[in-house]
Amino acid sequence: MKRNVLSLLIASALDLAAAPTLAAPADATSASMSASLSPSKLVLDNSQRVLATLEKRRVEFGKDRGALRDFVSSEFSQMFDRDYAARQVLGRHGRGASDADVKLFADALADNLMQRYGSSLLDFNTQLRVRIKSESALPRGLGVKVSSELLRSGGEPIPVDYLMRKSGGSWKVFDVMVEGVSFVQTFRQQFDNELTHKSIKQVAAELRNGQLQADASH
Numbered sequence: 750m751k752r753n754v755l756s757l758l759i760a761s762a763l764d765l766a767a768a769p770t771l772a773a774p775a776d777a778t779s780a781s782m783s784a785s786l787s788p789s790k791l792v793l794d795n796s797q798r799v800l801a802t803l804e805k806r807r808v809e810f811g812k813d814r815g816a817l818r819d820f821v822s823s824e825f826s827q828m829f830d831r832d833y834a835a836r837q838v839l840g841r842h843g844r845g846a847s848d849a850d851v852k853l854f855a856d857a858l859a860d861n862l863m864q865r866y867g868s869s870l871l872d873f874n875t876q877l878r879v880r881i882k883s884e885s886a887l888p889r890g891l892g893v894k895v896s897s898e899l900l901r902s903g904g905e906p907i908p909v910d911y912l913m914r915k916s917g918g919s920w921k922v923f924d925v926m927v928e929g930v931s932f933v934q935t936f937r938q939q940f941d942n943e944l945t946h947k948s949i950k951q952v953a954a955e956l957r958n959g960q961l962q963a964d965a966s967h
Contacts, residue, residue, distance in 0.1 A: 788913045788920045789884045792895045796879040803870060814868055821863050821870065830914065830921035831855040837923060837933040842944035850949040857956035858936065861963045877901050887912065892923075939964060 786794075802820075803810075810817035835855035836843045843851060882896040892914030898906040912924040924933040943952050943961065955961040 788893050788895045789881050793881050828921050830916055830923045831859055834923045838936045840937050846949055853953040854949050857953040861956045
């Protein structure tokens with residue numbers, strides 16, 4: 750998978766994560782409003798917001814990569830269901846795994862991705878428009894898929910699908926598909942061999958210390 754596609758995956762996950770309406774609400778009224786937003790509305794509103802934020806702060810982030818890293822990490826964590834997504838990435842290796850081990854892997858993978866590819870968001874084209882195409886139920890009641898397109902001048906639309914589920918009363922994204930490339934499937938394939946020969950804790954530790962890298966070329 751090419752680096753720019755992974756950047757799109759991260760940016761698209763940020764679209765959902767960067768919602769002010771899904772940050773800790775100030776009161777019961779705002780909490781109720783947050784919970785009442787549909788998945789499609791979240792995708793549209795927050796795609797527009799994160800693109801505008803990246804454009805507005807591009808110069809600042811270019812000078813201060815620490816500020817960019819903090820922005821990406823904090824916003825990415827707000828609505829991306831990291832632990833559930835990590836279980837999907839672990840696949841068969843996650844069966845029977847403790848919540849603590851899954852969290853170790855989830856945090857290590859997210860941090861590794863942000864360290865390697867967070868700064869590539871500065872190259873991301875924010876002069877885009879977002880169009881929602883459809884919202885449909887996933888099989889077996891797993892949640893919903895919101896299909897959207899990123900519209901760009903002089904180029905074909907880029908299809909982006911968000912797989913979301915209800916967690917803690919709010920909609921959270923657990924997989925993003927850009928041009929048919931799945932965040933979950935990409936890293937499930939990459940880490941399958943490592944997890945066949947090592948424990949989840951070992952793989953998480955190697956991700957954390959840089960012995961293993963979440964590789965965009967897989």
